[in-house]
Amino acid sequence: MPELPEVETVTNSVKKHIINKSFKSIEILWLKTLHNFTTVDFKQKIEGKNVIDVFRRAKYIIIQFEKNLLAIHLRMTGKLYVVDSFDKKQKHISLYLQFDDKYLIYEDTRKFGRFYMYENMDILNDKLGIEPLSDSFSQKWLIDGLKSKKRQIKSLLFDQSFICGLGNIYIDESLWRAKIHPLALSHKISKAKIINLHNSIIKVLSDSIKLGGSTIRDYTYDFAYVGNYALNLKVFGKDGQKCPRCDYIITKIKVAQRGTHYCKKCQRK
DNA sequence: CCATGAACCTGGTCGC
DNA sequence: TGCGACCAGGTTCATG
Numbered sequence: 001m002p003e004l005p006e007v008e009t010v011t012n013s014v015k016k017h018i019i020n021k022s023f024k025s026i027e028i029l030w031l032k033t034l035h036n037f038t039t040v041d042f043k044q045k046i047e048g049k050n051v052i053d054v055f056r057r058a059k060y061i062i063i064q065f066e067k068n069l070l071a072i073h074l075r076m077t078g079k080l081y082v083v084d085s086f087d088k089k090q091k092h093i094s095l096y097l098q099f100d101d102k103y104l105i106y107e108d109t110r111k112f113g114r115f116y117m118y119e120n121m122d123i124l125n126d127k128l129g130i131e132p133l134s135d136s137f138s139q140k141w142l143i144d145g146l147k148s149k150k151r152q153i154k155s156l157l158f159d160q161s162f163i164c165g166l167g168n169i170y171i172d173e174s175l176w177r178a179k180i181h182p183l184a185l186s187h188k189i190s191k192a193k194i195i196n197l198h199n200s201i202i203k204v205l206s207d208s209i210k211l212g213g214s215t216i217r218d219y220t221y222d223f224a225y226v227g228n229y230a231l232n233l234k235v236f237g238k239d240g241q242k243c244p245r246c247d248y249i250i251t252k253i254k255v256a257q258r259g260t261h262y263c264k265k266c267q268r269k
Numbered sequence: 270c271c272a273t274g275a276a277c278c279t280g281g282t283c284g285c
Numbered sequence: 286t287g288c289g290a291c292c293a294g295g296t297t298c299a300t301g
Contacts, residue, residue, distance in 0.1 A: 003294060032277090059295080075295050077279080092279085110278045112295065151271065160296080167294055214294075236294090257274075259292080 002074040004165030005208035015054035017082040030094040037117040058164035071116040078113030146186040154182040181269040235261040
């Protein structure tokens with residue numbers, strides 16, 4: 001479930017429960033979930049320390065402590081939520097942390113998600129690109145960025161070291177709004193279309209955040225999380241249906257190994 | 270620099 | 286009902 005709007009939604013939901021709290025213990029059920037630290041590191045550096053902030057950077061949820069931070073990446077099927085109690089035999093729970101009399105649960109069917117521990121944000125900031133909802137993401141920045149590369153636009157938008165937070169759903173939606181073919185070469189796209197793309201990215205992401213993302217499932221504890229943006233999708237998952245703009249049938253192809261939905265009639269190369 | 274394919278995992282769906 | 290093939294909102298690594 002995780003592109004920028006979903007990660008933002010999860011971050012805010014978890015934040016209100018764990019801010020100013022401290023974790024008493026960690027229990028790991030799928031060992032690989034901890035990517036660069038161990039239970040011993042957790043006990044020494046995190047346990048008993050106050051959570052001073054929780055925020056999102058790209059598709060990472062950051063839990064900030066005074067001297068260290070946990071960065072959580074949900075990948076495809078990760079879920080992070082707080083409960084008062086849970087069934088320890090429940091399938092797919094990769095790990096859980098205890099605080100007060102509650103649990104912060106990390107559940108992940110496909111087990112791709114990871115927890116990282118860092119002293120600060122430097123390592124992540126070095127490899128992550130611009131935040132599309134920040135002020136520095138300007139029209140000029142996007143024009144210069146696309147013109148300086150010669151890449152298929154969908155692949156470029158996937159590149160987290162260029163722009164971070166976009167994924168398969170919001171790329172298809174943004175390109176449809178901007179009337180850009182997903183295979184168009186970045187340096188050949190007109191300025192006018194790039195400006196439309198800039199507006200589309202901001203519009204699609206911020207609208208989705210307002211509706212709690214495009215999540216189909218909710219998270220049982222916090223019902224704030226039933227993402228309703230799925231109802232607003234125009235092309236993603238709509239192959240075989242009519243384009244809402246021109247009535248032509250939406251096509252599905254593969255771009256960068258990912259299912260890609262677009263309208264052949266209004267998204268020309 | 271850029272594109273492609275595989276790997277990491279489990280579960281759902283579709284066709285036969 | 287069963288079985289294989291293919292698909293899934295992500296990232297990383299190896300290869301050409």
